Amino acid sequence: MPELKKSLMDLGNRRLATVPPSAIREFDNEITTIPGLIKLTLGEPDFPVSDQVKQATKKAIDENYSHYAPSFGFIALRQEISQYLDRRYEAHYDPEHEVVVTVGATEGIYAAISALFNPGETILVPTPAFPLYETVAQVNGIQVIEVNTAPAFLLTAEKLTAVLTQHPEIKGIVLNYPNNPTGATYTHEQLEQLAAVIRQTDLVVISDEIYAELTYQESHLSLGKLLPEQTVLISGFSKSQAMTGYRIGYLAGPRQLIAMVGKMHQFLVTTAASPMMMAATEAVAHGEIATTEMRETYLQRQQLIMAALTQSGFTAPKPAGAFYIFAKIPATLTQNDVEFSYDLARSAKVGVTPGSVFGSGGEGYVRLSYAASTENLQEAGRRIQQYVSAKAKQAEGI
Amino acid sequence: MPELKKSLMDLGNRRLATVPPSAIREFDNEITTIPGLIKLTLGEPDFPVSDQVKQATKKAIDENYSHYAPSFGFIALRQEISQYLDRRYEAHYDPEHEVVVTVGATEGIYAAISALFNPGETILVPTPAFPLYETVAQVNGIQVIEVNTAPAFLLTAEKLTAVLTQHPEIKGIVLNYPNNPTGATYTHEQLEQLAAVIRQTDLVVISDEIYAELTYQESHLSLGKLLPEQTVLISGFSKSQAMTGYRIGYLAGPRQLIAMVGKMHQFLVTTAASPMMMAATEAVAHGEIATTEMRETYLQRQQLIMAALTQSGFTAPKPAGAFYIFAKIPATLTQNDVEFSYDLARSAKVGVTPGSVFGSGGEGYVRLSYAASTENLQEAGRRIQQYVSAKAKQAEGI
Numbered sequence: 044m045p046e047l048k049k050s051l052m053d054l055g056n057r058r059l060a061t062v063p064p065s066a067i068r069e070f071d072n073e074i075t076t077i078p079g080l081i082k083l084t085l086g087e088p089d090f091p092v093s094d095q096v097k098q099a100t101k102k103a104i105d106e107n108y109s110h111y112a113p114s115f116g117f118i119a120l121r122q123e124i125s126q127y128l129d130r131r132y133e134a135h136y137d138p139e140h141e142v143v144v145t146v147g148a149t150e151g152i153y154a155a156i157s158a159l160f161n162p163g164e165t166i167l168v169p170t171p172a173f174p175l176y177e178t179v180a181q182v183n184g185i186q187v188i189e190v191n192t193a194p195a196f197l198l199t200a201e202k203l204t205a206v207l208t209q210h211p212e213i214k215g216i217v218l219n220y221p222n223n224p225t226g227a228t229y230t231h232e233q234l235e236q237l238a239a240v241i242r243q244t245d246l247v248v249i250s251d252e253i254y255a256e257l258t259y260q261e262s263h264l265s266l267g268k269l270l271p272e273q274t275v276l277i278s279g280f281s282k283s284q285a286m287t288g289y290r291i292g293y294l295a296g297p298r299q300l301i302a303m304v305g306k307m308h309q310f311l312v313t314t315a316a317s318p319m320m321m322a323a324t325e326a327v328a329h330g331e332i333a334t335t336e337m338r339e340t341y342l343q344r345q346q347l348i349m350a351a352l353t354q355s356g357f358t359a360p361k362p363a364g365a366f367y368i369f370a371k372i373p374a375t376l377t378q379n380d381v382e383f384s385y386d387l388a389r390s391a392k393v394g395v396t397p398g399s400v401f402g403s404g405g406e407g408y409v410r411l412s413y414a415a416s417t418e419n420l421q422e423a424g425r426r427i428q429q430y431v432s433a434k435a436k437q438a439e440g441i
Numbered sequence: 442m443p444e445l446k447k448s449l450m451d452l453g454n455r456r457l458a459t460v461p462p463s464a465i466r467e468f469d470n471e472i473t474t475i476p477g478l479i480k481l482t483l484g485e486p487d488f489p490v491s492d493q494v495k496q497a498t499k500k501a502i503d504e505n506y507s508h509y510a511p512s513f514g515f516i517a518l519r520q521e522i523s524q525y526l527d528r529r530y531e532a533h534y535d536p537e538h539e540v541v542v543t544v545g546a547t548e549g550i551y552a553a554i555s556a557l558f559n560p561g562e563t564i565l566v567p568t569p570a571f572p573l574y575e576t577v578a579q580v581n582g583i584q585v586i587e588v589n590t591a592p593a594f595l596l597t598a599e600k601l602t603a604v605l606t607q608h609p610e611i612k613g614i615v616l617n618y619p620n621n622p623t624g625a626t627y628t629h630e631q632l633e634q635l636a637a638v639i640r641q642t643d644l645v646v647i648s649d650e651i652y653a654e655l656t657y658q659e660s661h662l663s664l665g666k667l668l669p670e671q672t673v674l675i676s677g678f679s680k681s682q683a684m685t686g687y688r689i690g691y692l693a694g695p696r697q698l699i700a701m702v703g704k705m706h707q708f709l710v711t712t713a714a715s716p717m718m719m720a721a722t723e724a725v726a727h728g729e730i731a732t733t734e735m736r737e738t739y740l741q742r743q744q745l746i747m748a749a750l751t752q753s754g755f756t757a758p759k760p761a762g763a764f765y766i767f768a769k770i771p772a773t774l775t776q777n778d779v780e781f782s783y784d785l786a787r788s789a790k791v792g793v794t795p796g797s798v799f800g801s802g803g804e805g806y807v808r809l810s811y812a813a814s815t816e817n818l819q820e821a822g823r824r825i826q827q828y829v830s831a832k833a834k835q836a837e838g839i
Contacts, residue, residue: 044535045669047695050643054612055701056556064704068512085509092507100716101499109490109686111483114466137442146544146688149711158454162560162582178708184560214452245448271443288507288715290544297445303453306462310576313547316714317686318498 062181066174066400074388081423082394083348083411086223086367088285090340092322093333096284099325100318108317114309116144116293117317120324124293127327132255134267134276136295143305144323146315148253148292150308151277152176155249155294157183158307159215159275166215166249167206169198170402171224171369173251176217177402188213193404196225196360196369200236207244215247218266221254221364224401224410228254228364231264238270247300248274253292254365256283256334259342263364267295275300282366283334284326291315291323341366344413344420351424352411355431366414369398372407375435380407391430393423460579464572464798472786479821480792481746481809484621484765486683488738491731494682494724501719510715512707514542514691518722522691525725530653532665532674534693541703542721544713546651546677546690548706550574553647553673553692555581556705557613564613565604567596568800569622569767571649574615575800586611591802594623594758594767598634605642613645616664619652619762622799622808626652626762629662636668645698646672651690652763654681654732657740661762665693673698680764681732682724689713689721739764742811742818749822750809753829764812767796770805773833778805789828791821 063069071084092100115121121138128134136142145151152175160166162184168176170189180187190206192198198218207213218237221228229237241248250266255278266274279292294304326333345362352359356373372383380397387409388394398408413420461467469482490498513519519536526532534540543549550573558564560582566574568587578585588604590596596616605611616635619626627635639646648664653676664672677690692702724731743760750757754771770781778795785807786792796806811818 044533044539045665045672045695047697048643048670051645051671052697054557054643054645055698056559056705058559059556059701059705062704062708065512065707068707087509091505092502097502100502104490104495104498104502107489109684111485111685114463135442141442146548146710146714150544150709153709157580158457159452161454161456175708182555182705182708245446245452247449247452267443272446273449274443286507287509290710290712290714297443299445299450300453303457306460307454307457307580309463309466310460310573310580311548311551311709312544312688314688316544316688316717319714319717 058184059182062178067396070384070396070400071394074394077388077392079392080388080394081392081419081426083413083415083423084394084396086412086414087287088282088337088414089416090285090337092284092286093330095329096322096326100322103318103321108321110317112314112317112320114314115142115305116315117320117324120144120320123324123327128267128295132263132265132268134265134271134295136267137298140298141295141301143294143301143308144315144320145292145294145308146312147281147290148251148277148279149175150311151279151292151294152251153179154304154307154311155275155277156180156185158303159247159300160185164214165210165212166217167213168217171196171398171405172217172402173219173223174400174402189403191404196222196227197229197233198237200240203237203240213246215249216241217249217251219251221258223254223365224367224396224398224405225369226362226365226367227360228258230261234264234269238266241270241273246273249277250274251277253278253282257338257341257366258364259345260363272297275304280323280326284330285337286322286326289319289322291319341413344417347417348411348413348420348424351428355428366412368411368413369408370411372409373431375438376431380409384409387427387430391426393426456580456582460576465794468782468794468798469792472792475786475790477790478786478792479790479817479824481811481813481821482792482794484810484812485685486680486735486812487814488683488735490682490684491728493727494720497723498716498720501716506715506719508715510712510718512712513540513703514713515718515722518542518718521722521725526665526693530661530663530666532663532669532693534665535696538696539693539699541692541699541706542713542718543690543692543706544710545679545688546649546675547573548710549675549677549690549692550649551577552702552705552709553675554578554583556701557645557673557698558583562612563608563610564615565611566615569594569796569803570615570800571617571621572798572800587801589802594620594625595627595631596635598638601635601638611644613647614639615647615649617649619656621652621763622765622794622796622803623767624760624763624765625758626656628659632662632667636664639668639671644671647675648672649675651676651680655736655739655764656762657743658761670695673702678721678724682728683735684720684724687717687720689717739811742815745815746809746811746818746822749826753826764810766809766811767806768809770807771829773836774829778807782807785825785828789824791824
């Protein structure tokens with residue numbers, strides 16, 4: 044319980060000081076102690092890891108995978124990732140030099156943004172977006188231009204062209220599809236149009252495709268296939284294999300870019316945990332059945348909670364991917380999204396995330412994660428309906 | 442196998458570009474394919490993880506510790522770390538706000554240096570030192586002043602006072618004891634003198650005490666006890682519990698500093714791997730016997746390889762801690778330390794690390810790690826003796 048020396052109170056990285064801690068986690072921490080709360084706030088599957096993956100992990104423990112792995116990750120895992128990207132997305136990466144295993148997608152995001160851009164340079168982030176991209180940029184002195192994509196939550200080729208004309212200084216762009224928080228994703232045609240614009244520029248794309256396995260309409264089209272010469276692909280196993288706590292993700296891209304982000308990765312963490320990489324090797328090699336089963340369950344849950352929301356007057360585009368609904372708060376409710384989310388948590392015991400934490404375009408919306416149990420989603424739906432109807436009666440003065 | 446777009450060849454973080462990749466790993470990669478090579482290059486215990494720790498890890502896998510942990514780490518682990526630091530080193534930290542679990546000490550080093558200093562600020566690094574401190578500073582635009590501590594390899598209070606007088610701009614200092622690469626550590630008296638100087642300044646100390654459990658003379662005195670109001674302590678389980686591949690370390694310090702480095706930690710990796718934290722919880726709670734056994738084995742190995750080196754004409758202070766010998770190449774050999782290390786690897790099939798990769802003061806030395814099997818150390822000793830004696834005969838023209 045040391046007391047910091049008084050004269051040291053002002054030290055520290057000033058860029059870091061200006062960045063708030065994760066607003067998602069902060070809000071979640073504040074409401075988490077409410078008794079009986081059903082939390083739809085977290086981007087975390089409620090499934091356990093598959094038995095196959097558990098067996099492989101325990102085998103790795105027994106077989107003494109307790110020593111340092113190569114910094115880029117075990118070559119067997121990189122080979123499996125390379126084969127998987129080829130098999131599923133027709134994206135071709137050399138496992139030796141074009142794939143790096145990271146500590147979840149988070150470390151991948153930090154390594155990519157910090158390694159590829161200089162302080163003072165500018166990147167474009169379409170919003171609403173997962174706040175980490177912007178945070179990491181800010182910490183590294185990189186400017187961010189937000190592009191508001193509401194209400195369709197997709198960046199169009201036209202809008203991109205307009206922003207690039209206005210801001211020729213932009214060096215890179217972060218794309219995340221299927222999208223957290225909106226559940227939107229690009230059709231093949233939309234993505235091709237976007238790629239056609241980017242191809243005419245010298246932008247680097249950081250393409251976070253961590254939800255690629257969770258699409259409910261068209262199949263996922265990767266920029267690793269469409270625009271590999273300008274793309275660093277970020278993905279991982281957290282979402283599709285329910286392995287969030289195992290902290291394994293990966294980066295793939297042209298050799299020169301991977302050399303840079305891989306060097307940063309080495310300085311950030313040395314390498315990922317060896318037994319966790321053995322788990323991921325099993326998951327990527329034989330995990331497709333588990334993913335298919337999860338996807339079907341998510342779709343049922345999405346329909347269930349969408350029905351309850353629609354009946355309560357919320358509007359949301361039908362989610363095309365990931366496990367989030369980004370719902371517009373009914374006009375009958377007069378609170379802003381932060382007030383609404385606090386009140387819903389306290390009065391109705393349902394935790395949702397205020398849309399404004401995801402940047403411009405998120406105001407007036409809330410994010411609901413349907414990576415929760417069916418039972419909880421049903422009960423949450425009932426509670427939301429009751430809450431909205433009670434508010435309507437209040438407003439009518441009944 | 443994407444080809445990077447030609448016009449993108451010049452992008453990327455220029456600070457990162459100026460930093461070489463880990464010279465230790467680079468050298469190791471270059472010699473690693475030599476057939477029959479005995480490698481004494483790595484700072485990695487050859488022991489397996491204890492059965493107790495393995496059992497605890499497998500239990501965590503079975504019990505579905507596959508979800509996100511709190512960003513600072515499971516509170517049970519932080520409590521164990523807090524109790525351990527109290528029990529072993531009389532350093533008192535509140536587990537709730539003053540301890541963060543990191544992805545090995547590496548991530549702790551990155552988080553601490555990047556969070557506590559601003560680009561353009563200056564820190565002091567006594568050398569020879571583990572190169573990562575300087576690398577992380579450079580990547581973050583932080584200036585480094587090296588202080589050459591050869592031949593005793595300890596920073597004296599006098600030298601520190603002199604450097605601070607000359608460079609009043611210095612904001613922080615990195616201490617690492619027991620030291621990698623030299624095996625040196627401070628006596629209680631020396632450390633108290635150093636702390637007395639620092640106490641009169643507004644320096645922050647980043648104190649990397651990862652080898653604290655491996656001392657062979659006096660017991661380890663922590664700056665967490667002696668100077669807690671100015672210290673961020675870095676440690677972990679990699680070295681004392683042979684858990685390098687599990688990637689668990691920790692940071693401890695005054696609440697205000699831990700708030701900063703913990704925030705950076707969240708942006709870097711979100712949190713460490715959940716099953717690996719459960720392993721660490723067992724290791725820190727019940728791992729003291731395993732550590733005691735390892736320490737005894739290391740001491741025997743140290744004596745064995747020291748004897749061989751001394752007979753061959755190398756000089757090295759008797760190592761006080763860690764598992765390295767930093768040996769001065771005999772004057773009879775005319776090569777510099779890099780040439781010598783390459784030649785020893787190729788001709789005698791013994792891999793050692795050239796001292797100059799550890800900064801000023803390391804030229805003319807080599808680092809030998811005795812975290813290798815007794816058999817390999819015996820054979821390496823024989824080979825080194827043969828090599829030196831063959832060189833002596835060559836020089837005499839026999």
